[in-house]
Amino acid sequence: MTNNDPLHGKTLEMILTYLVDRFGWEKLSTYININCFKNNPSIKSSLTFLRKTPWARKKIEDLYISTLK
Structure with a gap:
């Protein structure tokens, strides 16, 4: 049986690091408007x-999952 959940086995740190590497903090803060990114x-x-x-x-x-499609 395979797990189709794209978050399975991924830590929050892995997901955040991936997004920062892909977009950078500045662009990430435009996608998700929170102060800790700005x-x-x-x-x-x-x-x-x-x-x-x-x-x-x-x-x-959700942003992470959308980048996988």
């Missing part, structure tokens, strides 16, 4: 915010 962004500070903020995490996951 003001002195870092993977660590963004992960802290995203882990506490379900709606923002969902946006990151």
Whole structure:
């Protein structure tokens, strides 16, 4: 049985790192308008915010999935 969930086995850090490598912080902040992507962004500070903020995490996951299509 295979798992068709594109998020299966992916950590939030892996997803965020992929998106930053693909788009950069500036472009990422235009797709998802959150301050941790605009003001002195870092993977660590963004992960802290995203882990506490379900709606923002969902946006990151949705953007990641859309890049796979």
